[in-house]
Amino acid sequence: MLRLRGNAPATVDEKGRLKLPTTFKADLDVFAKGEGQPGLRAYLTSLDGKGARLYPLPVWEAIEARLASVPGTNPAKRRFLEVTAYYGSEVEPDAQGRFVIPPTLREAASLVGEVAILGQMDHLAIWNKEAFAGRLVADPLTTEDLAALADLGI
Template structure:
C-alpha cells in the first residue's frame, strides 16, 4: 500500500503536505482521517484511522499489570492524536509529537505498508547508515531469506 521514502518539509505551523501519490488512497481508505502517534524509535507513526483502530483495541486489551506492556500502551495510545487532511492534502503534526520526534523543517515520510513513519531527515539518514552496517547482525528470522 504505502512504500518508499519521500523527503518533505513541515511548514511554519507544523503542517505536512502528504505526497500526491498517497492522497487518493488515503481519501478512499479513511476519508483523510489519520492517527499520529509516537514510536519507540523516536519517530512518529501515521496510520489511516481504520488501520489504527484494531491496533489500539489490541493494545488496550493487554494487561496493564505488566510494566512493559503498560509503557507501550502509554507511548502509543497515550500519544495518539486524530488528524485530518485538509482540502489541499496537508495534516497538522501536533507540537507535542513534533517535539518528541525532534522534527524540524526537513523530514522524511516513509511508507511502511499500511502505515507511515515520519522521521527528522538527519535521524533518518543515521537510521539508514545503521541499517546498512548490520550493526546488530541479521535477525534469525531473515536467515535464508533472499531478495
Template structure:
C-alpha cells in the same frame, strides 16, 4: 500499501503536505482520517489510516495492564495518539508534542511501511540509514525470522 521514501517540507505551524500517491491511498482507505502517534523504538512518528489504528488500538488495550512494561508502552503509544484529518489541500497538522518527540524541523522524511507511514526528521533518518548499513555487514547475523524469507 504505503511504499517508498520521500522528503517533504513542514511549515512553521507543523503542517506538511502528504504526497499525491500516499494521499490518494489515505483518501480511499479512510477519507483522510488518520491517527498519528509515536514509535517507542525510534524517534519518529507513525501515521495510521483510522481503520488500521482502531484494530491496533484494540489489541494494545487488550494487553495485561498490570504489567508495568506494558502499562508504560500503552501510556506512550495511546497517550500520544492524535486524530488528524487531512485538509482540502492534503495537509496534516502535527501537534507540538509530537514534533518535539521526533525532533522534526522543516525537512522531514515520509517512509512507507506497508500498513502505515513513518515521519522522521531528515537528520535522524540519515543516521538511522547509516546505522542500519553499518549493522548489516557481511558478518552480521540475521534474525531467524528473516532467514525464512524468499526474496
C-alpha cells in the same frame, strides 16, 4: 488491503503542518473509501519520540482491539499506551490536505523543515530527514538481519 511503500520527501512548515505527498495520499484516500470513511482520519503518534507514525484510523483501531484483550496490569501494554498517548493525536487533513503535527511530537522528533516519509505497509513513518540519514549509517541492515528474514521466508 493497504500497502504503503517507498519514500517521499516532504516539508513540515513553521506551523507544524505536513502535506502528504501525492504518492501516499492517493493510496490512503482509496483505503479510506474502502473502509467507508468520507475522508482520511488517522492516528499520529510515536513509539520513542524519535520519529512519528501515521496510522489510518481503522489500522490503529485494530491495534487497540488486540490490546483490549491484554490485561491492564501488563507492563508492556501500559508503557505502550502511555507513550503512544503522550505523543499521539487523532488527526484529519485540512482543506489543503495538510496534517498538523502536535507540538510535543514535533519538538521531540525534530519534525521541522525537510522530512522523509516512508511507507511501512500499513502506516507511514515520518522522520527528520537528516536524523534518518544518520540512523541508516549508524544502524545498517546486516547479514544477520537478512538471515533472520530468510528464516521467515523473505
